[in-house]
């Protein structure tokens with residue numbers, strides 16, 4: 001964490017506080033020290049050795065499921081490593097589970113026509129609040145999502161994008177469906193964090209209504225626990241074909 005004085009000095013020197021991301025790649029400034037990139041398989045044999053260390057069953061003999069990985073680092077002593085960019089949004093769940101390079105899904109972005117003006121409605125269906133905080137950081141002066149045409153709205157009727165955090169609990173299924181129905185078409189759904197993607201640390205526990213894809217059509221998956229603001233930004237921009245993980249901006 002940078003001391004406050006160094007942020008102020010840097011802002012005065014640059015004349016602007018706001019990050020240039022995604023025009024430039026995410027640097028140490030954009031990604032806090034806890035913002036780990038996805039886990040990459042290590043040398044031969046390391047995946048098999050790491051399987052018993054993973055608390056969420058994300059590792060198999062052939063791959064790491066990025067839709068389950070909570071980035072706890074317990075597999076690192078077995079040879080696996082955090083590698084690559086923090087932006088890891090995908091257009092399909094299968095792409096997260098397979099050991100394929102990220103960004104290989106090239107279907108047309110669902111909201112390409114809204115590329116410069118995306119209104120986002122955030123729904124928490126059962127989070128630990130960490131994903132909420134990372135998403136809300138996008139509105140601060142550093143990430144300043146409005147410069148990219150991304151606006152948070154308090155009504156689903158004014159939104160193009162439903163951003164979902166947390167594990168879907170039975171009590172939230174109906175409100176979630178009603179919120180989705182209230183969005184005017186065309187609309188898109190983004191799953192933020194491994195909770196809505198796979199259940200994360202809560203997978204297999206009682207009190208879950210399933211994963212988000214069982215309830216709504218999901219257009220973009222943003223892995224992480226929690227994902228960094230940059231990763232969330234990338235996921236939203238992916239809807240318009242402007243995310244770095246999809247070859248943008």
Ligand code: SF4
Pocket residue numbers: 039053054055056057058059064068069070071072073074075076080
């Ligand atoms: S970082 Fe943790 S959750 Fe992710 S693959 Fe390694 S052990 Fe599993």
Ligand code: SF4
Pocket residue numbers: 126127128129130131165166167192193194195196200201224225226227
């Ligand atoms: S993905 Fe992780 S950080 Fe986000 S709500 Fe679930 S447990 Fe919390």
